[in-house]
Amino acid sequence: MDVLRLAGVPGVGKSTVAWAVARGLAADGERVGYVDIDQLGMCYPAPPDDPDRWDLKEAALQRVAARFAEARVERLVVSGVADPADPPRANGHPTVSLWLDAEEVTRRERLAPRGWPQGQVDEVVAIGTAESATAHPSWARVDTDGSAVDDTVRTVLARWRTDAATAATTVAPVPAPASTEDDVTGRVIWITGPRCSGASSVAWEMASARWAEGLRTGFVDVAQLGFAWNAHRAVGTRNTAEMQGLFAGVGAQTLVVTAPFEIDPAEVGQAFPHADLRFFRLDADPENLRARAVRRTTGEGPRIIGDDLLDGAPEAVDLAVAQGVRQRQTPVRAGEQMIDATTSSASEIAEAVRAHLPD
Incomplete structure (x- = not known):
């Protein structure tokens, strides 16, 4: 199973683009799965040693990726936040990891439908600008400014195809997650x-x-x-x-x-x-x-x-x-x-x- 990981700060369009990629592949008959990593860390209060729940989400991604592979999914699309200070983490499968970027004005426009108070938007945009500027260089960047969703989808798919061969040879070993539900x-x-x-x-x-x-x-x-x-x-x-x-x-x-x-x-x-x-x-x-x-x-x-x-x-x-x-x-x-x-x-x-x- 190959994995596409789309990360970035709020408002860059990662979920929208990832969903469009997954739906398009499905329409073409491919065995595809989709998950937003933000859905994998809803456990509060956060563990004291993992206050932002980065480790929790990444561990969860390993587990669900194994389940998707077990279901014979061949291409898994993952969207959501990632720790900008760290390089993309291994999940046990060849992965192409892309960091989506957008200017502040674009992110504000895309966040508007969420109905957040202006102060919250200002804070999220400011934090996002700082995080994106310092994101680990191992993330390959894709600019989404001035691009319609379909255009960004084509760019992302092209990068996935281009980088997939390298990803297949450099995937870091990750111990198979133990089945825990029993x-x-x-x-x-x-x-x-x-x-x-x-x-x-x-x-x-x-x-x-x-x-x-x-x-x-x-x-x-x-x-x-x-x-x-x-x-x-x-x-x-x-x-x-x-x-x-x-x-x-x-x-x-x-x-x-x-x-x-x-x-x-x-x-x-x-x-x-x-x-x-x-x-x-x-x-x-x-x-x-x-x-x-x-x-x-x-x-x-x-x-x-x-x-x-x-x-x-x-x-x-x-x-x-x-x-x-x-x-x-x-x-x-x-x-x-x-x-x-x-x-x-x-x-x-x-x-x-x-x-x-x-x-």
């Missing part, structure tokens, strides 16, 4: 529900509340760890089990998970044989499903890669709601605890979930 205990709080029922918001609310209390807790969005096309099998659940093992190793005894409704609890049980698994299935009526879908089209909530509702057309809303309505008809599955999510806020629903958890 012996990891701890609690896994699995939040799911029909499309647009609010599972992601509720899971994030639950994790955030624990972080605020200083309780080291992991958070995983299974869909974000399962992007693979033309591959041998799904990898999201197995990657999630790897995250539980990694987070448990730094002291997190609870993992909060948001997951697509299609994943059956029986499959989850096989991936986490020794964990204290708690399944919660949210339920909301069609009117509320539609209301949540419409809010997503306006940009409410985090801008998550692969969200087809973000800036979506009315037709996208109709399709999402129809999917959610169909999923509601599925009988309650073994182990699931139903939670009414019709009109309550995410914090209220999270409190209802907590009421069903043992001390």
Whole structure:
């Protein structure tokens, strides 16, 4: 398996470009996977010896890369931040590592849709300028100023093809990550529900509340760890089990998970044989499903890669709601605890979930 690593500071377009590269390769029939490394380090409070969680994310990338390779993915696209002071780290596979650059004015324009306060934008841009200026020279640079996404994608693909032969001969040896899910205990709080029922918001609310209390807790969005096309099998659940093992190793005894409704609890049980698994299935009526879908089209909530509702057309809303309505008809599955999510806020629903958890 060959890996393309796109890094850079916020606003350079790394996630947008990486997603376009992966989708394009998939459309061409290639066995391709995609992961954003920012999704691999959501464990807070951070370990004292790794305050920025650089080591945690890089260790996680090794683990999920092994799972993608196991699923016969041939090309893995990775986006996200990296420690600018370090050279690109080995992940056990031939890797082409590119650092995307953009001027401050470009980064400000690209950060605008995130809706951040001006002070936060100013701080992020200033830190990014300093980091990019001092990034380790081992990163090959690609300028994205004045380039449309398609142009940058072509440039990146050309660099990947050109540098791949060298990468294949210089890949640093990395010990194969041990499979950990077979012996990891701890609690896994699995939040799911029909499309647009609010599972992601509720899971994030639950994790955030624990972080605020200083309780080291992991958070995983299974869909974000399962992007693979033309591959041998799904990898999201197995990657999630790897995250539980990694987070448990730094002291997190609870993992909060948001997951697509299609994943059956029986499959989850096989991936986490020794964990204290708690399944919660949210339920909301069609009117509320539609209301949540419409809010997503306006940009409410985090801008998550692969969200087809973000800036979506009315037709996208109709399709999402129809999917959610169909999923509601599925009988309650073994182990699931139903939670009414019709009109309550995410914090209220999270409190209802907590009421069903043992001390």
